[in-house]
Amino acid sequence: MDIVADNLTITNAIVADAVQRLDxxxxxxxxxxxxxxxxxxxxxxxxxxxxxxxxxxxFLVDSVRKASNLPLLLDSSNAVALEAGLRVCLGKAIINGFxxxxxxxxxxxxxxxxxETRIIGYLLYPDSNVPADGAERLTVALELYSRFSEAGLAxxxxxxxxxxxPLLWQNGHTQAMEVVNVIRTLPDLLGFKVQxxxxxxNLTTGPGNQAQKPVFEQVYTAMLAEAGLTMALVNVFHxxxxxxxxxxxxxxxxxxxxxx
Amino acid sequence: MDIVADNLTITNAIVADAVQRLDxxxxxxxxxxxxxxxxxxxxxxxxxxxxxxxxxxxFLVDSVRKASNLPLLLDSSNAVALEAGLRVCLGKAIINGFxxxxxxxxxxxxxxxxxETRIIGYLLYPDSNVPADGAERLTVALELYSRFSEAGLAxxxxxxxxxxxPLLWQNGHTQAMEVVNVIRTLPDLLGFKVQxxxxxxNLTTGPGNQAQKPVFEQVYTAMLAEAGLTMALVNVFHxxxxxxxxxxxxxxxxxxxxxx
Numbered sequence: 001m002d003i004v005a006d007n008l009t010i011t012n013a014i015v016a017d018a019v020q021r022l023d024x025x026x027x028x029x030x031x032x033x034x035x036x037x038x039x040x041x042x043x044x045x046x047x048x049x050x051x052x053x054x055x056x057x058x059f060l061v062d063s064v065r066k067a068s069n070l071p072l073l074l075d076s077s078n079a080v081a082l083e084a085g086l087r088v089c090l091g092k093a094i095i096n097g098f099x100x101x102x103x104x105x106x107x108x109x110x111x112x113x114x115x116e117t118r119i120i121g122y123l124l125y126p127d128s129n130v131p132a133d134g135a136e137r138l139t140v141a142l143e144l145y146s147r148f149s150e151a152g153l154a155x156x157x158x159x160x161x162x163x164x165x166p167l168l169w170q171n172g173h174t175q176a177m178e179v180v181n182v183i184r185t186l187p188d189l190l191g192f193k194v195q196x197x198x199x200x201x202n203l204t205t206g207p208g209n210q211a212q213k214p215v216f217e218q219v220y221t222a223m224l225a226e227a228g229l230t231m232a233l234v235n236v237f238h239x240x241x242x243x244x245x246x247x248x249x250x251x252x253x254x255x256x257x258x259x260x
Numbered sequence: 261m262d263i264v265a266d267n268l269t270i271t272n273a274i275v276a277d278a279v280q281r282l283d284x285x286x287x288x289x290x291x292x293x294x295x296x297x298x299x300x301x302x303x304x305x306x307x308x309x310x311x312x313x314x315x316x317x318x319f320l321v322d323s324v325r326k327a328s329n330l331p332l333l334l335d336s337s338n339a340v341a342l343e344a345g346l347r348v349c350l351g352k353a354i355i356n357g358f359x360x361x362x363x364x365x366x367x368x369x370x371x372x373x374x375x376e377t378r379i380i381g382y383l384l385y386p387d388s389n390v391p392a393d394g395a396e397r398l399t400v401a402l403e404l405y406s407r408f409s410e411a412g413l414a415x416x417x418x419x420x421x422x423x424x425x426p427l428l429w430q431n432g433h434t435q436a437m438e439v440v441n442v443i444r445t446l447p448d449l450l451g452f453k454v455q456x457x458x459x460x461x462n463l464t465t466g467p468g469n470q471a472q473k474p475v476f477e478q479v480y481t482a483m484l485a486e487a488g489l490t491m492a493l494v495n496v497f498h499x500x501x502x503x504x505x506x507x508x509x510x511x512x513x514x515x516x517x518x519x520x
Binding site for chain 2 (some may be wrong): 018167168170171172173174176177180212215217218219220221222223225227228235243245247248250251252253254256257
């Protein structure tokens with residue numbers, strides 16, 4: 001299970017301020033801390049970047065690349081920003097991402113073909129609503145893969161995000177368990193070794209029992225790991241979750257393990 | 261997932277000494293601490309009790325019952341001790357347990373019929389060797405269930421223990437992951453809602469990286485919970501593991517959950 005840092009996000013006031021001032025230093029400090037904490041990839045969550053999308057995404061990608069050689073995910077709903085970011089890193093980034101939403105099918109999905117890169121597909125309805133249960137998620141996955149294939153993309157370019165529900169939703173925990181099963185089921189459903197990603201922080205987002213959040217995040221991550229999750233998008237500064245992921249990776253590894 | 265304390269065991273010198281002196285106090289102190297820590301059941305691991313099995317098991321069960329009303333598991337390879345223990349608690353205990361070993365089929369399995377109680381069946385070969393992989397475990401499960409049925413017992417009386425391998429074994433982690441899958445597969449294999457138990461402490465037993473043991477225990481327990489494990493036999497004084505189990509039980513519960 002690859003570890004993708006979710007820490008570099010425009011929703012962090014430090015990042016937002018650095019982007020506004022075009023100051024790479026705070027961004028690079030976060031990236032270096034992420035790498036030190038064990039991140040294997042960095043998700044650059046720029047938000048929609050409604051103003052100056054090309055300039056700001058270029059600045060973000062440039063800033064990060066000067067601080068780290070880690071692979072990147074470009075996370076935006078703005079196709080113009082995504083394309084600018086992909087240009088800067090010569091297509092060497094994962095696009096995050098598309099869904100059945102018409103704008104994303106029309107504008108973002110083709111970027112994966114153009115830059116021959118991987119792209120994350122969210123299991124969401126065309127109106128961006130979250131499917132109500134596991135069966136609905138699998139139905140959406142079939143439709144998503146169909147649209148993905150029609151766009152001329154190869155199976156190995158697809159990474160599916162089943163969308164982890166927050167526990168504060170009614171029946172959020174039930175849906176969370178169905179997501180585990182969706183991850184386990186996708187390879188059989190689609191007939192190939194489907195790559196998957198999940199935003200772990202989403203489980204415990206919002207209000208809730210602060211003391212219990214870490215343990216919920218840790219046990220849920222273990223369940224996802226056992227189900228075959230390929231990439232965990234996490235707050236890499238959550239040391240307990242990082243320790244849990246490392247232990248999971250040891251358990252699921254096919255290599256010989258010795259802790260003696 | 262029910263929590264069974266593995267703490268009351270003759271391998272603990274305090275317990276061994278108390279049994280030898282027929283002093284119930286140290287035993288009762290452990291039992292009260294287990295209950296306070298969140299145990300839902302107590303496993304009385306008396307060992308083989310080669311000398312005075314009836315007297316000593318009777319003493320153990322009596323001592324525990326005077327300190328706690330928690331359901332009991334009687335854990336011994338000695339059928340005479342088990343029968344004495346079952347008499348004291350009027351058959352209200354789970355027998356732990358039998359396997360394909362000829363002596364256990366002949367002497368211990370019939371006790372479940374006689375006392376109309378549940379019994380744990382270990383997935384072990386007749387020579388008490390551990391099956392090499394998941395497929396072998398499932399083959400043993402079929403044979404075990406066949407012998408169990410021939411003894412006139414009902415499916416709901418069976419609790420299967422797939423035998424968690426220690427990580428220090430060569431490929432122990434691979435076998436541990438196969439055990440998760442065995443637990444998930446058993447209901448389909450046997451055609452009913454098979455109850456299962458697993459001795460979690462076994463995973464990290466022996467030498468090894470002490471600092472890493474808790475996290476391995478926690479993530480592995482989460483994987484077992486997701487796979488449908490019915491009963492977790494654990495050291496209830498491992499607070500991290502207990503917190504993990506509580507979080508898992510919330511996630512897998514079909515009840516409405518709110519932490520607000």
